[in-house]
Amino acid sequence: MSLENYRINSLDEYRESQQYAIKNPEEFWKDIANTFEWKTPFDNVLNYNWNDVPSTEWFKGGKLNITENCLDRHVKENPDKLALIWEPNEPGDKSVNYSYKELLEAVCKFANGLKNQGISKGDRVCIYLPMVPELTIAVLACARIGAIHTVVFAGFSSAALAARIQDSGSKCLITADGAFRGDKTVPLKDIADDALKSCDTIKKCIVLQRTFESISWSNRIDVWWHDFVDGLSTNCTPEIMDSEDVLFILYTSGSTGKPKGMVHTCGGYMVYTAYSFMNVFQTAPEDIFWCTADIGWITGHSYMVYGPLACGATTLHFEGVPSYPKWDRFWEICEKHKVNQFYTAPTAIRALAKHPTTHVTNHDLSSLKTLGSVGEPINEEAWKWYHTHVGKNKLPIVDTWWQTETGGILISNLSGVTPHKPTYATLPLPGIQAALVNDKGVPQMEKQAEGILTVNYPWPSIARTIWQDHDRYQEVYFSAFPGRYFPGDGALRDEDGNYRITGRVDDVVIVSGHNLGTAPIENIINEHPEVVESAVVGYPHDLKGNALIAYIILYQNTENTENLIKEIRQLISDTIGPIAKPDRIVVVSGLPKTRSGKIMRRILRKLASYEFDQLGDVSTLLNPEIVEEIKTTLIN
Numbered sequence: 145m146s147l148e149n150y151r152i153n154s155l156d157e158y159r160e161s162q163q164y165a166i167k168n169p170e171e172f173w174k175d176i177a178n179t180f181e182w183k184t185p186f187d188n189v190l191n192y193n194w195n196d197v198p199s200t201e202w203f204k205g206g207k208l209n210i211t212e213n214c215l216d217r218h219v220k221e222n223p224d225k226l227a228l229i230w231e232p233n234e235p236g237d238k239s240v241n242y243s244y245k246e247l248l249e250a251v252c253k254f255a256n257g258l259k260n261q262g263i264s265k266g267d268r269v270c271i272y273l274p275m276v277p278e279l280t281i282a283v284l285a286c287a288r289i290g291a292i293h294t295v296v297f298a299g300f301s302s303a304a305l306a307a308r309i310q311d312s313g314s315k316c317l318i319t320a321d322g323a324f325r326g327d328k329t330v331p332l333k334d335i336a337d338d339a340l341k342s343c344d345t346i347k348k349c350i351v352l353q354r355t356f357e358s359i360s361w362s363n364r365i366d367v368w369w370h371d372f373v374d375g376l377s378t379n380c381t382p383e384i385m386d387s388e389d390v391l392f393i394l395y396t397s398g399s400t401g402k403p404k405g406m407v408h409t410c411g412g413y414m415v416y417t418a419y420s421f422m423n424v425f426q427t428a429p430e431d432i433f434w435c436t437a438d439i440g441w442i443t444g445h446s447y448m449v450y451g452p453l454a455c456g457a458t459t460l461h462f463e464g465v466p467s468y469p470k471w472d473r474f475w476e477i478c479e480k481h482k483v484n485q486f487y488t489a490p491t492a493i494r495a496l497a498k499h500p501t502t503h504v505t506n507h508d509l510s511s512l513k514t515l516g517s518v519g520e521p522i523n524e525e526a527w528k529w530y531h532t533h534v535g536k537n538k539l540p541i542v543d544t545w546w547q548t549e550t551g552g553i554l555i556s557n558l559s560g561v562t563p564h565k566p567t568y569a570t571l572p573l574p575g576i577q578a579a580l581v582n583d584k585g586v587p588q589m590e591k592q593a594e595g596i597l598t599v600n601y602p603w604p605s606i607a608r609t610i611w612q613d614h615d616r617y618q619e620v621y622f623s624a625f626p627g628r629y630f631p632g633d634g635a636l637r638d639e640d641g642n643y644r645i646t647g648r649v650d651d652v653v654i655v656s657g658h659n660l661g662t663a664p665i666e667n668i669i670n671e672h673p674e675v676v677e678s679a680v681v682g683y684p685h686d687l688k689g690n691a692l693i694a695y696i697i698l699y700q701n702t703e704n705t706e707n708l709i710k711e712i713r714q715l716i717s718d719t720i721g722p723i724a725k726p727d728r729i730v731v732v733s734g735l736p737k738t739r740s741g742k743i744m745r746r747i748l749r750k751l752a753s754y755e756f757d758q759l760g761d762v763s764t765l766l767n768p769e770i771v772e773e774i775k776t777t778l779i780n
């Protein structure tokens with residue numbers, strides 16, 4: 145049987161499959177896993193214990209190499225099929241295609257270089273590259289030889305890079321002279337050099353020539369990528385890995401300062417990313433799939449590299465930004481490459497929606513079949529804009545809920561198979577046992593309910609631990625509700641079983657003994673026609689314990705905000721109650737955000753309590769400059 149046999153084609157099949165997977169989870173996953181190439185078959189589908197020290201193992205005893213499944217397998221069947229289309233930053237520059245055969249050869253070559261360097265199974269390799277094909281090649285080359293890759297987004301600062309290299313104990317760094325981002329260049333090698341001052345585990349730094357700008361050089365540690373691979377063989381025998389051997393570490397921010405190195409393993413991650421890719425996006429063999437993320441994020445790992453390649457699909461990677469040279473770049477690329485599935489983030493959609501719709505309508509988007517959203521709840525306005533202008537009122541939008549920790553999409557509609565519903569991620573994928581509990585952990589059994597989202601049963605791509613910190617893993621994900629995985633999100637469920645993610649549950653503030661979620665207050669503020677976006681956080685208050693502050697962004701600068709603020713307070717008072725009225729409402733021009741578009745509430749809280757010396761490292765933000773601006777606003 146091939147993975148294709150497990151494609152869900154109708155709502156009835158979805159229901160059947162979901163029921164079957166609940167009754168026979170091991171049978172369900174065993175059959176899907178057996179469609180892959182294993183060097184040695186697994187003897188156990190699942191061993192797990194989520195009650196004391198959490199442990200989860202999938203397909204134990206199975207031996208494999210994920211790159212054989214992502215590359216060699218397809219080269220045997222269809223060597224010339226396009227694996228990767230790369231669209232460079234500069235629209236005038238030529239795009240680059242890799243067939244499966246070409247990609248395999250490039251991966252093997254680089255893998256041989258790593259081997260010559262003494263890198264072997266279990267060693268950590270840090271990758272700090274722009275969105276160029278070499279990033280994918282480096283990632284897969286590590287997987288080929290069993291080295292553990294840890295990709296750091298090329299927008300991160302030297303301090304953030306150093307922290308990740310140190311925590312992972314990486315032996316080797318792969319970077320570039322620089323990166324192109326719109327009309328700017330980023331001096332990656334300088335940033336890397338700065339980071340390496342405090343990283344003594346790095347023995348080699350492989351440098352890709354991309355911007356050709358001058359850089360400093362150390363003959364002891366630095367080597368050019370082109371010299372590194374020169375003359376090497378395009379064959380490289382894949383390292384045989386245990387299903388539970390580590391494939392990669394990927395860092396994600398936690399509620400405290402130190403990033404969490406989420407550990408993903410070979411077998412389960414491969415099975416789940418391929419299964420979810422096929423079913424959520426419903427790609428046909430000839431389709432062009434475009435995810436606009438960066439490989440520095442889990443979205444890039446799972447749905448730009450491993451998921452699509454494991455399915456033998458064609459994945460498009462874009463080096464640049466949506467605004468360069470104009471705000472129509474995304475649509476220009478969709479037209480140029482006849483993209484069939486387009487997967488992006490609500491934050492990008494909202495930015496695009498601020499510009500004239502002619503940017504969209506000037507392009508032929510008739511190739512599109514599926515639109516996708518990921519990273520945060522998509523608000524109704526953004527959803528409608530996406531559906532109307534990009535989807536021409538007919539394309540399905542898959543709203544995919546998942547996390548760095550989950551490895552793959554857990555809740556989403558399946559494109560054209562199960563219905564979409566604006567602002568709802570909708571239904572758990574077959575094999576995913578989602579549930580709602582109240583704050584005491586009591587399951588909410590009625591269909592229509594609201595509560596805290598949990599997952600009650602393992603799925604193959606759950607992160608197995610936090611690198612070198614299993615205690616923190618247990619504490620963060622398994623201590624709130626013993627026996628259940630706790631993702632940290634709140635959700636509600638409608639009468640059809642559709643889930644709507646309402647936001648982080650850790651954003652709950654107790655004001656004068658009242659439990660207030662900040663997300664519902666923000667939703668009300670956002671209904672005001674003059675408000676673009678808002679963030680509500682709590683800060684310590686002498687009398688109330690905590691008070692609320694709302695930071696709001698307006699469509700237009702208004703001279704007199706007094707009336708507007710009055711209206712907003714009234715609106716909140718009318719909808720939730722006077723208790724939910726923020727003590728302070730401040731107009732700002734932006735909110736501190738992570739690169740994936742998440743508002744950094746921790747920083748907003750510190751700002752509100754004037755703890756300016758406790759903001760932590762703001763350099764990894766998308767817009768670090770906004771922090772100063774908000775400070776000034778608050779002081780005045």
Ligand code: WT7
Pocket residue numbers: 396441442443517518519520521522543544545546547548549569631632633645647648740
């Ligand atoms: C958190 C995970 C998933 C890859 C990118 C982000 C929020 C993610 C959705 C969605 C509502 C969403 C959740 C989640 N989130 N997707 N479709 N609807 N919320 O990965 O950085 O690990 O963040 O993003 O709060 O817990 P991440």
